[in-house]
Structures are given as C-alpha cells and as structure tokens.
Amino acid sequence: MKIAVVGTGYVGLVTGTCFAETGNQVICVDIDERKVEKLNNGIIPIYEPGLDVLFYRNVEEGRLKFTTSLIDGIKGAEVIFLALPTPPGEDGSADLKYILKVASDLGPILSQYVVVVDKSTVPVGTAEKVRAHIAEHAQVEFDVVSNPEFLREGVAVEDFMKPDRVVIGTRSDKAKSVMNKLYAPLVRQGNPVIFMDERSAEMTKYAANAFLATKITFMNEIANLCEKVGANVDDIRRGIGTDSRIGKRFLFAGIGYGGSCFPKDVQALAKTAQEYHYDFKVLESVMTVNNLQKTKLLPQIKDYFGDDLKGKTFAIWGLAFKPYTDDIREAPALDNIKALLAEGAKVTAYDPEAMDNVRNILGTQINYAHTQYAALDDADALIIMTEWPLFRTPDFEKMNLLLKNKVIFDGRNVYELETMAEMGYTYYSIGRQAVKSQQ
Numbered sequence: 001m002k003i004a005v006v007g008t009g010y011v012g013l014v015t016g017t018c019f020a021e022t023g024n025q026v027i028c029v030d031i032d033e034r035k036v037e038k039l040n041n042g043i044i045p046i047y048e049p050g051l052d053v054l055f056y057r058n059v060e061e062g063r064l065k066f067t068t069s070l071i072d073g074i075k076g077a078e079v080i081f082l083a084l085p086t087p088p089g090e091d092g093s094a095d096l097k098y099i100l101k102v103a104s105d106l107g108p109i110l111s112q113y114v115v116v117v118d119k120s121t122v123p124v125g126t127a128e129k130v131r132a133h134i135a136e137h138a139q140v141e142f143d144v145v146s147n148p149e150f151l152r153e154g155v156a157v158e159d160f161m162k163p164d165r166v167v168i169g170t171r172s173d174k175a176k177s178v179m180n181k182l183y184a185p186l187v188r189q190g191n192p193v194i195f196m197d198e199r200s201a202e203m204t205k206y207a208a209n210a211f212l213a214t215k216i217t218f219m220n221e222i223a224n225l226c227e228k229v230g231a232n233v234d235d236i237r238r239g240i241g242t243d244s245r246i247g248k249r250f251l252f253a254g255i256g257y258g259g260s261c262f263p264k265d266v267q268a269l270a271k272t273a274q275e276y277h278y279d280f281k282v283l284e285s286v287m288t289v290n291n292l293q294k295t296k297l298l299p300q301i302k303d304y305f306g307d308d309l310k311g312k313t314f315a316i317w318g319l320a321f322k323p324y325t326d327d328i329r330e331a332p333a334l335d336n337i338k339a340l341l342a343e344g345a346k347v348t349a350y351d352p353e354a355m356d357n358v359r360n361i362l363g364t365q366i367n368y369a370h371t372q373y374a375a376l377d378d379a380d381a382l383i384i385m386t387e388w389p390l391f392r393t394p395d396f397e398k399m400n401l402l403l404k405n406k407v408i409f410d411g412r413n414v415y416e417l418e419t420m421a422e423m424g425y426t427y428y429s430i431g432r433q434a435v436k437s438q439q
C-alpha cells in the first residue's frame with residue numbers, strides 16, 4: 001500500500017518506519033524543515049532503541065521517504081495517518097489546532113478515495129471535526145478513522161510491531177477492509193483488531209492512559225502509607241501483582257509518572273468530563289497526588305541535611321522521564337532540579353541520552369557530567385531520578401571515594417535496603433523505611 005504519515009515525531013516516525021518494514025511505500029511529512037533534512041541525510045532525530053535498523057533498511061530499499069510538502073507526500077496514498085501533536089491548551093484540554101489545520105489543508109488536495117487515520121491522541125468527537133474540515137473543500141470520497149496508538153517510548157518498535165491489540169474506530173466497511181489489510185502482518189499471532197465506533201476508539205485511548213496513571217498513583221499512595229506504617233512497598237507489589245486480576249505491570253512506586261502522554265492525557269480526560277458536567281473525582285485525585293509525588297524526595301533531603309540547602313551540591317542520575325528514551329517532557333527530574341535550585345542548591349546531572357535536551361532548556365543553570373561517576377565528584381549526595389540499568393550495579397567503591405557523604409535519595413527504588421545497610425549508606429527511597437548509617 002501507499003501510505004502517508006503526517007507528523008514525523010515519536011509516533012509518526014515509528015509508524016512510518018514499521019509500516020515500511022511490512023512492505024508498504026511510506027512517505028513521512030513534517031513541517032519541521034531541519035527534521036526532514038536530518039532524516040533525508042540518514043540522521044534519526046530521536047533516541048528509540050531498535051528503530052535505526054528498520055529505518056536504514058527501509059530508506060535504503062526505497063520504501064521510506066521524507067518530505068516537507070503535504071501535497072507531494074499524500075500523492076497516490078491510500079491511507080493518510082495524522083501523527084500530529086495534541087498538546088494541552090491553556091485550559092488543559094487537548095489543543096486540536098495541528099490536526100484541524102492539516103485536515104483543512106487536505107480537503108482541496110485529495111484526488112482519490114483515501115482513509116484518513118487519526119493516530120494522535122484526540123478527545124471524543126475529533127474524528128467528526130476532522131471529517132468536517134476535510135469535507136469543506138474535498139471533491140472526492142474519503143473516510144476518517146480513529147486508530148489510537150498505544151506504543152511506549154523506549155520499546156516503541158516492539159510495541160508497534162507486536163501490539164497487544166489494534167483499536168479501530170470506524171463505521172465504514174471500505175475503511176475497515178483497508179485497515180485490516182494494513183495491520184494483518186502485525187497481528188499474525190492472533191492479537192485482536194478491535195473495531196468500534198470513532199467516539200469509543202477515541203475514549204479507549206484516554207481510558208487506557210488514565211487507568212494506567214491511576215494504577216501507578218494508587219501504588220504511590222500505598223508507598224506513602226507504607227513509609228508511615230513500616231511496610232515495604234516492593235513486597236506489597238509482589239504480593240498483589242501475582243493476583244492475575246491485578247497484574248504485575250505498572251505497579252512500581254516512584255516519584256510519579258511523567259512523559260508526553262500520561263500527564264496531558266489525564267488532564268484532557270478530566271477536561272472532557274468537566275465539559276460534559278461529569279465530576280470525575282478519581283482523575284482529579286490522580287493529578288493532585290502525582291504532582292505532590294514528583295518532589296517527594298525533597299522533605300527527605302531536608303530530613304538529612306536540615307532545611308538550609310544553600311551551597312549544597314547534588315548529583316542527579318537520570319533526567320529522562322523513564323529509561324531508554326531521551327524524552328524529558330514532564331520528567332520528574334526537572335521538577336526536582338527546579339526545587340533544588342530554588343533552595344539555593346547546586347546540581348550536577350548525568351543521563352545516558354537526555355543531556356542535550358536538558359541543556360537546551362536549563363542551559364548553564366546546572367552542571368553536566370560526562371559520566372555517572374563524574375557527576376559525583378565533590379557532591380554532597382546522590383539523587384536517582386530515572387532507573388537506567390547503568391545505575392543498578394555501580395562501582396560503589398568508586399562512589400565512596402567521590403561522594404562527600406554516603407547518602408543516596410532514590411526516587412525509583414533501584415537498590416536493595418540490605419545492600420545499602422551493609423555498605424554503610426544512608427539511603428532514602430520510596431515506600432520503604434529509610435536506612436540510616438551510623439557514619
């Protein structure tokens with residue numbers, strides 16, 4: 001099939017590359033000229049494990065191309081994916097300006113039947129709006145389908161190539177058959193393609209993200225209570241996760257969820273509820289708890305150092321909102337850095353992939369270390385914000401020589417309490433009792 005993907009960010013580039021990998025002819029369109037130039041020069045603008053192999057193979061074999069021109073990109077396309085941003089608007093609802101602009105631009109340039117697919121995360125009713133915007137100037141028949149994307153950054157290629165399910169919202173049999181054909185290679189193991197109406201498909205995406213954000217938040221509250229009652233949240237996780245009704249995944253307590261999706265999507269769903277005069281109490285609590293959770297380590301830092309953090313230097317390991325990505329959107333590390341700087345403390349940070357993105361935002365406000373150990377040099381304490389595997393088994397002897405105090409504040413429960421106690425560390429983590437060394 002000939003496919004166009006409009007918007008070549010995390011979702012668009014993965015969608016385009018993976019559909020090229022299953023034998024389609026794909027053209028990715030983006031208005032960002034620098035991004036398209038990079039892609040045309042073989043430079044992948046994001047860090048996404050496994051994407052490079054597929055990208056280079058398909059570019060080389062001529063199935064994956066990039067352009068800034070919408071009209072060139074969609075020429076002859078049977079399917080046009082919209083993988084455009086839907087950031088929060090001023091009132092917290094999803095801003096549809098990117099999607100509706102492209103929908104309006106598409107109308108006059110369509111020249112044959114095409115299926116226009118909303119891959120972006122969009123509020124209920126968007127497919128109807130997209131249809132109306134295209135229809136204003138369209139001379140040909142077309143369908144608009146809602147096909148939300150469930151990939152996770154860091155494992156995006158795997159999630160896309162082997163989806164748990166594919167959700168497709170459409171009432172058109174013609175569109176159904178096109179979408180079935182396109183997704184058939186990805187669901188050969190029997191994972192379902194679930195058809196429904198457009199509104200339900202749009203709602204499914206928000207329900208999935210809001211549910212997962214709620215699951216994490218529930219565990220974060222259990223963690224906070226564990227600290228008070230003297231229990232260990234990691235044991236609770238194992239104790240409840242083995243119940244198949246609960247499931248093992250997304251039960252890890254920490255310094256809150258971040259990223260480009262959960263925070264904005266929970267907020268947008270809450271906004272939708274408000275618009276329909278529904279008081280969605282759980283969602284409001286999830287947002288409140290998550291905001292508090294992000295800087296949960298600060299009181300613990302003050303417990304150790306006292307209220308005055310002026311002049312103290314903190315090493316931070318991990319800046320990305322989670323491991324295996326360079327994405328720092330809504331990363332808890334940023335909230336903590338801001339809080340520490342506001343207290344007059346200094347920060348030296350290290351992340352294997354996200355340093356450039358942080359440097360673009362924070363510039364010289366913090367120091368950047370070349371290695372995880374360089375970050376510790378002369379630091380008063382270590383704070384762990386992202387659980388990169390690299391941080392799990394460090395050289396503690398080397399750390400002991402570099403850190404001024406043997407103290408770690410861990411927002412992701414990377415180490416065992418016993419190990420920390422044996423090594424004489426003071427160790428604060430989430431939902432577990434603090435280990436206090438006698439040094």
Ligand SMILES: NC(=O)c1ccc[n+]([C@@H]2O[C@H](COP(=O)([O-])OP(=O)(O)OC[C@H]3O[C@@H](n4cnc5c(N)ncnc54)[C@H](O)[C@@H]3O)[C@@H](O)[C@H]2O)c1
Binds near residue numbers: 006009084085101261
């Ligand atoms: N990032 C994820 O993990 C993820 C997963 C599932 C769903 N989503 C949803 O997918 C959508 C896209 O997210 P993303 O993370 O890929 O965003 P992104 O910001 O990484 O990429 C969006 C791209 O669209 C381009 N763009 C903007 N206006 C354009 C126009 N008029 N024509 C062509 N290109 C244009 C931008 O230049 C950018 O490259 C959002 O709705 C998001 O909620 C994201």
Ligand SMILES: O=c1ccn([C@@H]2O[C@H](COP(=O)(O)OP(=O)(O)O[C@H]3O[C@H](CO)[C@@H](O)[C@H](O)[C@H]3O)[C@@H](O)[C@H]2O)c(=O)[nH]1
Binds near residue numbers: 151212260262
């Ligand atoms: O047990 C857990 C699992 C995750 N997180 C945090 O939750 C956030 C989101 O993690 P994850 O869901 O792995 O990353 P995303 O790439 O943001 O993916 C989510 O958002 C995407 C965009 O909508 C969806 O497509 C995915 O299905 C959905 O998992 C991160 O800050 C994680 O640290 C926890 O705190 N505890």
